[in-house]
Amino acid sequence: MALLVVAEHDNAALNDATRAAITAASQIGGEIDILVAGSGAGAVAEAASKIDGVRKVLHADGDSLAHPIAEAMEALILPLMDGYDGLLAVASTVGKNFAPRIAAKLDVMQISDITGVESADTFIRPIYAGNAMKTVKSSDAKKVITVRPTTFEKAGDGGSASVESIDAPAGPFKSQFVSEELTKSDRPELGAAKIVISGGRGMASGDNFHLLDKIADKLNAAVGASRAAVDAGFVPNDYQVGQTGKVVAPELYIAVGISGAIQHLAGMKDSKVIVAINKDEEAPIFSVADYGLVADLFKALPELDEELTKAGY
């Protein structure tokens, strides 16, 4: 049995989520190869080769892979699948984009966003935004899987796999890259942040979100929001944590002025530690919070800022 894991990266550095996918692959069992598809991504291939348990790194480098568009990834990966029993990708916007294309071409049903491996053909995945967990057994000969990176340990270094260069697919492809606009923020991205601080309708206005920004800057946290705050126009939709927004599972989630609608809980209840700050002590958010503070957020947030400063943040 051999598995191919597609590395997640930005051409400069290997994204840690790849290490979670490697762990999922090792739980399935068999030989594990990593595919690094990129442009000028030598350092990524180098980093991938050091991960413990990796047999070989396949490195495809070329202009056509500068941005991992689905059609290019399909052209690269599909021919490789003759030699593998399974393909694993990170359930990121990159992996979610290309993996189903490969699955359809292989005529297999993809197993999306797995959070657990029961055996080589049986996997656990959240459905209904995590309100239920489904265990599925695949009857397909080859498995195509995307891995939710937050639920697997990250494989460490310790290996010294060989790096084999393979050809990048020749374009042009049916879709072309036009431009990219990455959010210029010193803060981590919502889905990848170790700490997330979110505001709800209780924030009362978009301007008040600067109270969260200040704390986020101190803790290197991402800022999120409930759907109520987005619907009220306080912040843009890409802040939204919840069933119809982003699902996050950081080490620490701080919910400020969020009542805790089902919709929102679905997007954050897998966080390791949850803090709720709300003046309504009956708010449902307290039923999932590890630490609850019943307080007016407009008093509590400046105090939190001050306490963090005192503590050296």
Place this chain on the structure above:
Amino acid sequence: MKILVPVKRVIDYNVKPRVKPDQSGVDLANVKMSMNPFCEIAVEEAIRIKEKGGAEEIVVVSVGPQQAQETIRTALAMGADRGIHIVTDETVEALGVAKLLKAVVGEENPDLVILGKQAIDDDANQTGQMLAALLDWPQGTFASEVAIDGTSIKVTREIDGGLQTLGMDLPAIVTTDLRLNEPRYASLPNIMKAKRKPIDAKTPADYGVDIAPRLSVVKVTEPPKREAGIKVESVAELVDKLKNEAGVI
């Protein structure tokens, strides 16, 4: 131009799903069902394109039980022109749906297929990409902006950390993300009008597509329950607990 919009009937997003005691699935009996929110956005986008003169006809298709007809009617009331209902009581996986849609595309020859990026029941996020692969069409997934220019289309996509714009020739597949638009509510006159719009009833067998599932459900369980923790008295106590007890800051 013709636009095809597949839609799915799912549990309403404000309802808390309950796992059945026998662990066979989620209890859908007597639960409010609605159009999948991402599908609503897809219908809305198609209507906006048509209203701007970019399309002549919007065809809505749904795979599902008899009641999925209501979901098609909702789309017709919003402004779609006609419906195709592929009636089945079986659970059809994304791969099976993509194969059925490929067959519908073969009959309808749309220039654009707009789908929701995922359904909020199974959260698979696959059907659009699979359909694109089966048709060998380009795909613009997780769209937050769509601009059609003659026979080509620019799709701005929500990616981790920002936005990416792709260009492609039609025909193409677009899947919708939340920021693409805010779907309209159907007005009462339009709801009445939608009752007279045609819906073709079909079956999977009509398309000769094998929809046998590839994944068998071993069990569906409740997620691990979270216990409520403690209430702290002050911000200072909170910071102390986070630092020294939980060790997360």
